[in-house]
Amino acid sequence: MSLIHEMIRTYPDDLGAVDREALAECIAACTECAEACTACADACLAEPGVAELRRCIGLNLDCADICVATAAILGRHTEADLEARRMILEVCQAICRKCAEECEQHASMHEHCRVCAEACRRCEAACAALLETL
Amino acid sequence: MSLIHEMIRTYPDDLGAVDREALAECIAACTECAEACTACADACLAEPGVAELRRCIGLNLDCADICVATAAILGRHTEADLEARRMILEVCQAICRKCAEECEQHASMHEHCRVCAEACRRCEAACAALLETL
Amino acid sequence: MSLIHEMIRTYPDDLGAVDREALAECIAACTECAEACTACADACLAEPGVAELRRCIGLNLDCADICVATAAILGRHTEADLEARRMILEVCQAICRKCAEECEQHASMHEHCRVCAEACRRCEAACAALLETL
Amino acid sequence: MSLIHEMIRTYPDDLGAVDREALAECIAACTECAEACTACADACLAEPGVAELRRCIGLNLDCADICVATAAILGRHTEADLEARRMILEVCQAICRKCAEECEQHASMHEHCRVCAEACRRCEAACAALLETL
Numbered sequence: 001m002s003l004i005h006e007m008i009r010t011y012p013d014d015l016g017a018v019d020r021e022a023l024a025e026c027i028a029a030c031t032e033c034a035e036a037c038t039a040c041a042d043a044c045l046a047e048p049g050v051a052e053l054r055r056c057i058g059l060n061l062d063c064a065d066i067c068v069a070t071a072a073i074l075g076r077h078t079e080a081d082l083e084a085r086r087m088i089l090e091v092c093q094a095i096c097r098k099c100a101e102e103c104e105q106h107a108s109m110h111e112h113c114r115v116c117a118e119a120c121r122r123c124e125a126a127c128a129a130l131l132e133t134l
Numbered sequence: 135m136s137l138i139h140e141m142i143r144t145y146p147d148d149l150g151a152v153d154r155e156a157l158a159e160c161i162a163a164c165t166e167c168a169e170a171c172t173a174c175a176d177a178c179l180a181e182p183g184v185a186e187l188r189r190c191i192g193l194n195l196d197c198a199d200i201c202v203a204t205a206a207i208l209g210r211h212t213e214a215d216l217e218a219r220r221m222i223l224e225v226c227q228a229i230c231r232k233c234a235e236e237c238e239q240h241a242s243m244h245e246h247c248r249v250c251a252e253a254c255r256r257c258e259a260a261c262a263a264l265l266e267t268l
Numbered sequence: 269m270s271l272i273h274e275m276i277r278t279y280p281d282d283l284g285a286v287d288r289e290a291l292a293e294c295i296a297a298c299t300e301c302a303e304a305c306t307a308c309a310d311a312c313l314a315e316p317g318v319a320e321l322r323r324c325i326g327l328n329l330d331c332a333d334i335c336v337a338t339a340a341i342l343g344r345h346t347e348a349d350l351e352a353r354r355m356i357l358e359v360c361q362a363i364c365r366k367c368a369e370e371c372e373q374h375a376s377m378h379e380h381c382r383v384c385a386e387a388c389r390r391c392e393a394a395c396a397a398l399l400e401t402l
Numbered sequence: 403m404s405l406i407h408e409m410i411r412t413y414p415d416d417l418g419a420v421d422r423e424a425l426a427e428c429i430a431a432c433t434e435c436a437e438a439c440t441a442c443a444d445a446c447l448a449e450p451g452v453a454e455l456r457r458c459i460g461l462n463l464d465c466a467d468i469c470v471a472t473a474a475i476l477g478r479h480t481e482a483d484l485e486a487r488r489m490i491l492e493v494c495q496a497i498c499r500k501c502a503e504e505c506e507q508h509a510s511m512h513e514h515c516r517v518c519a520e521a522c523r524r525c526e527a528a529c530a531a532l533l534e535t536l
Contacts, residue, residue, distance in 0.1 A: 003303060003383070004303055007303065007304055007380060007383060008307075009379075010311065012314050012378070012380065031299050032271045035295065038340050038343040039275035040275070042279075042343065046281040046346040050453055054447055054452075055213035057212075057447060058213050059215065066222070072306050073199055075303055076192055078191075078311075084193075084228070087228055088200070088229075090221075098217075098218060112275060115274045115278055119271055137521055141438055141441035141445075141517060143513075144514040146445055146448050147448040161437065169429065169473065170405055172478065173477045176478040176479060177412065180415040184322075185318060185319075188318075191313060205437065211444060212447045244412075249409060249412055250409075322480050322481050323480075329474075330475050333474050334475075336467075336471070337468055341468075344463060347456050348460060349464070351500075352461075352464060352496070352497055352500060355493045356497075362489055363489075366485075366486060
């Protein structure tokens with residue numbers, strides 16, 4: 001069992017009707033996407049053609065910020081506001097899609113963009129899947 | 135001139151049609167709101183009646199996370215994605231309103247909730263004002 | 269291969285003499301520790317005896333903040349400052365130890381503290397292991 | 403009175419012997435330094451000579467991460483661990499100095515680096531001043 005699953009399992013109060021599997025998947029996907037975006041921004045910065053990667057770096061940094069915030073918010077359940085969770089999930093899904101679309105344009109040139117795009121797509125899908133259960 | 139104004143002024147590229155005053159106000163309001171929410175969650179935790187303040191603490195922590203992310207995103211202009219900015223501003227505005235509504239219920243009992251509610255209302259208004267210009 | 273390993277592998281420039289295995293382990297451990305601490309603070313807040321868990325919540329929140337910052341910093345390699353990395357790793361190691369010591373005192377009562385203490389100890393060890401290679 | 407002063411004033415428990423003025427100054431300086439560093443990294447990215455500013459961008463991002471974490475930690479007082487605060491303040495002081503030294507090398511060329519270096523120096527001094535009182 002992953003650490004995220006264990007923390008959800010040991011939560012002392014009622015989690016309500018939330019789908020624990022979708023929740024754990026989404027927290028894991030947000031965390032991985034944040035790591036990928038932080039590393040991709042840095043890898044783009046190291047490229048000789050950094051000047052062509054400005055939009056990619058900017059979206060990477062935005063996406064990392066949103067994913068870190070989303071993971072933290074989803075990790076809290078005590079009297080959690082469902083509407084707020086829905087809104088942040090929709091934003092996270094949208095920014096991950098934007099970042100994926102940008103990274104995909106450089107994926108054939110830059111391996112780090114290819115890997116990062118995949119992490120963004122997984123996070124986009126995990127947000128969508130969790131949203132369907134809320 | 136505030137530091138935020140100075141950083142906007144010294145940005146080397148074209149900022150486009152963005153309203154610099156509304157942008158600076160919003161970054162400042164997000165930052166102050168994050169500080170107020172972090173401190174209010176901690177002050178609630180120190181109250182003898184902490185058990186009645188669980189929802190307030192949870193919303194404070196969510197609001198702080200969103201405001202920190204929003205301030206960082208608004209501080210970046212290079213090939214910034216306008217649609218992403220609009221979405222994060224709408225979420226920030228909504229979470230600030232929720233957090234303000236909760237803190238206002240405790241404002242007559244707890245000074246820290248009164249001050250925090252004011253910071254959330256200022257941030258809600260600053261997000262709305264910036265959204266109108268985008 | 270984990271995502272973190274893939275992002276390290278696809279970094280386009282020279283990583284120097286850094287031990288990639290220790291680096292990947294440490295980033296993963298920081299991320300997991302941040303998740304555990306965020307969730308443990310929230311679980312403590314939901315406990316009937318929240319008033320006795322104030323120090324635990326405070327250390328959880330501090331530890332999560334440090335671990336998120338450390339993971340982000342370790343995810344960047346471009347002209348990275350080695351001395352800065354050593355300093356942040358030492359702080360992260362120390363805060364993880366403090367948080368583990370506190371959570372261990374509640375581990376027999378609260379499963380979430382037991383799981384969180386283990387995540388903190390893994391992160392403490394991962395920081396120490398990476399420090400030895402720098 | 404600034405918002406930070408108000409939040410410190412309304413804290414419901416005993417703050418002990420902490421110098422409230424030095425504490426408020428340091429939180430404000432960390433917050434401003436994080437904003438300056440976020441904006442300076444982005445401004446460097448927009449420069450035609452971005453390739454020469456890689457180390458500056460990297461230190462800006464590290465410094466912003468540390469300053470955000472430090473401001474959050476200093477905003478919490480409930481059963482706060484003094485030793486942990488000292489350690490994070492020492493790291494914050496050191497990273498601000500490193501970032502200032504780098505930005506100062508570009509200050510005559512780039513106004514954003516000049517303004518950012520000043521914010522880093524203020525934060526370095528505010529951390530040192532608070533450390534002297536702890």
